[in-house]
Amino acid sequence: MILPFARSMAAVIALAAATAVAAQQESTNRVAAQTDWSVFTEDDPKECWAVTRPKETVNTRDGRVVAVRRGDILLFAFFRPEAGVNTPQITFTGGYPFASGSTVTVDIDGTEFEMFTEGEWAWAASPSDDAKIVTAMKRGSAAVLTARSSRGTVTKDTFSLLGFTAMIEDAENRCAG
Template sequence: MTKSILHLGLAAALLTSLASPVLAAEPSVLGSEGAWTAFGGTDPKECWAVSPPKSSKNTDAEGNPKEVTRSDIRLYIAYRPGQNGEVSFQGGYPFAPDSTVDVTIGSNSFKLFTEGENAWTGSPDEDAKLISALRAGTDAVFKARSSRGTHTADTFSLSGITAMTNKAKESCK
């Protein structure tokens, strides 16, 4: 199977299962590179780069592997006209109340606040710092805890993130 067919398959899967920042209008695929795909919507105008994790590890409180069922796990960077990017993480389960998601990219670390199944930085300045680290990194690990006490570690490849965040940002000026 060629790389472009794989990207089209990923794009189709993301379009059908996407719990994206926007669902008001049917999004269009802007491009795909590495582990990332860029989408754009027109009503409202918003574009985003998105990736599923390359691996996920689920453990109990003692660190023992645990079988769990999770819905879609995604890392998004959204752009709107006149705004810089906004990072959001969809964990695929309800996060523990008042918990945070710990993000590690190389020697950089960040904390995201949680609500339901989603997490954000909480400020444009933190978004800018996190996006810069993501674009400079190789992998990002998102560690969190579910409302049932499961500990998760989702690793995202950052291959293609720069090209796709550039594409999303340019498309939503």
């Protein structure tokens, strides 16, 4: 079940995240990078995001590792002041449509969180959940996101958190002014 806040933010998040992916793919607006994270910005509308790709990806079906084709696999922390996203919004795209009604488990050094899904996007249920995930990411070394595709494939993507703190702070500062 998607919570009311998540439902009301779903369109904003999906639009912003889709814009961020498209902009990252086409943009030369990468303004900073540190270790495994980068910061991108756009001006119309004003958006700033820190983003990374997984270091490892494992896809399984019926307990067996399988080869699958996936689109971009990205973990974001984004800001979009004009849409009221002034604190970091953690968003994930697994490169495929998630199973209907499924969730994504986020494991940061043994602490687990849950993200809700819609289409190819996943996000936390509330700003307070985002804040908890961000705090864990700042303290952690890796985030492992486990999800299920609409075809039943279970994916496990491991993201490095090296550079996360510096890049999320950089993105926030760029969108603050």
